[in-house]
Amino acid sequence: MSAQHLDWTCAFAARMQGRSVESSRYSARIGRIGQSFAADVKAGRLPYLTMPYRAELEKELPPILDRIRPYKHMLLLGIGGSALGARALQKAFYPAQDRPGHSGPSLWIADNIDADTLGAWMGSLEPKDTVVVVISKSGGTIETMAQYFIIRRWLKKSLGAVWKEHVILVTDTKNGELRAEAQNESLLSLPVPDNLGGRYSVLSAVGLLPAGYLGIKWRDLLEGAASTAAPLIVPESGIAKALTAHSAWSLAVWAGELIEHSYSELIFFSYIPLWNYFGAWFSQLWAESLGKEGQGSMPVPATGVTDQHSVNQMFLDGPRNKGCLFLTCDTLDKGEAFGADAPEKWNWLADKRFGDLLRAEALGTRMALHKYGVPLVNIVMQSADEYAAGKLMGLCMSATILTGLLLGINPVDQPAVELGKRLANARLGAPGLREETDSLAAFTAAGGKAEFLQEF
Ligand code: PA5
Secondary structure: OOOOOOOOOOOOOOHHHOOOOOOOOOHHHHHHHHHHHHHHOOOOOHHHHHHOHHHHHHHHHHHHHHHHHOEEEEEEOOHHHOOOOHHHHHHHOOHHHHHHOOOOEEEEEOOOOOHHHHHHHHHOHOOOOOOOEEEEEOOHHHHHHHHHHHHHHHHHHHHHHHHHHEEEEEEEOOOOHHHHHHHOOOOOEEOOOOOOOOHHHOOOOOHHHHHHHHOOOHHHHHHHHHHHHHOOOOOOHHHHHHHHHHEEEHHHHHHHHHHHHOOOOEEEEEEEEHHOOOHHHHHHHHHHOOOOOOOOOEEEEOOOOOOOOOOOHHHHHHOOOOOEEEEOOOOOOOOOOOOOOOOOOHHHHHOOEHHHHHHHHEEEEEEEOOOOOOEEEEEOOOOHHHHHHHHHHHHHHHHHHHHHHHHHHOOOOOOHHHHHHHHHHHHOOOOOOOOHHHHHHHHHHHHHOHHHHOOO
């Protein structure tokens, strides 16, 4: 098969032997899940799929990209879904920045609150050469806002009134402090469309503004995702048929089977080396969407071949609790030929090329995982360009949503992570958090007793 596809040969192994997507009890839920999915599509609750914002974005983005092209640096302030997609795209399609002799535009992604790193950026970036892009759907995420307050002061100090020309805010269309900031300060802004949560937003301005700045073919990303989505955008009457034929449904059913058979971890093993940050992007998507009410499976990103020499031993012969999404592409450039000057001991490499090694190792690892009983679906990409990446991202997002629906949980919220945020805010004295402040006081008073402390 030459088009990209899923290879199911090793999907139902070990404890799942004899099962199939068709015979799964999850497949029997297609009627109910299909109705719910189609209703969400119709009501505009799945904009990652229907992309109602696409035409507007395609109009708005090009003049902004023209405007920011002269800047040597983009400093992106954002976290979680507001950063991981951009980083995956940057690493996949703009490897130049990590290579010797780089002189083109650079993207710096501030998705952590490390004083040292922020200080280093302020010490080495020239404000006049830098566009600061602040991305937050809620417009109130403390990590992003805190970085923004400091960077805004840095810009103002150096640039005076023109600081405003160096800032673009990407945030909710109506709500949140960043939206208010855009209005109050007349700052350039782009919307994060309604109902598009962070981890589903990579193919909106959230991921495509930084991607476009780097010269990545952002329209192809959209086109690829749209092509994966199109068969799923059907009326309720046709949704069961559409799902049955769609790989996202098959993956969701498989994920349900994995969980049911106590495969509590899902490896995302990328053998497209430049795409290894897709693993981090996928992990957030999967974990934050599905880790609810004691359910879900733990995503484990891994990079082929690097991780063959680190964690693969555990994948193969550790606890039998792992399934694997294995990502390959047979059309990657193979690079240099080894040639006849290889030492005699290695002369069997002479007629091979460097890229043959990656393919052989991908095959070897895939087969070894199978032999060790790891249920595995091989995602075979036809190419590793932007269109293909859009297809993969679209597939992963739909598979995640459908898995959530199959598990009976809401895949677009993340209620549990709010607690830690509220407690941190309370610790810093934010108002309206009396209960959190009290429980923090109790927690800190109880903790740190001498009998619990061990020096090393
Ligand atoms: O996927 C999500 O919804 C989260 O990971 C958010 O992206 C993250 O918490 C940052 O939120 P915000 O974009 O509102 O700043």
